[in-house]
Amino acid sequence: QVQLVESGGGSVEAGGSLRLSCAASARTYCMAWFRQAPGKEREWVAVIRTGLNITFYTEAVKGRFFISRDAVQNTLYLQMNGLKPEDTAMYYCAADPTWIDVPASCRQVKYVYWGQGTQVTVSS
Secondary structure (H helix, E strand, C coil): CCCCCEEECCCEEEECCCCEEEEEEECEEEEEEECCCCCCCCCEEEECCCCCCEEECHHCCCCCCEEHHHCCCCCEEECCCCCCCCCCCEEEEEEEEECCCCCHHHHHCCCCCEEECEEEEECC
């Protein structure tokens, strides 16, 4: 069992920045950030293959969001810059213990462990 605890959400004006954190109780091979806006399905935002630090982003956030992981603290981050109103959502940290040799596969795994979510609201 992996415990995930997110923090760092809040309200910001368009163009602003926020950094989300996710403290994990154990290391897993794939970690990710997902988001879910009201009335929409949950979507993946960014994933990282830990150890290799290979990252992938959904098209809507490329160049604005950056996922990273502190291996010592076992903490996942999502730096969000240039925020837009359409980024408003509940953001979730996720982790999966499945061994992954192809980093891109971290986008397809069915994540087993989830955090409680942190709200991000961007006003125009």
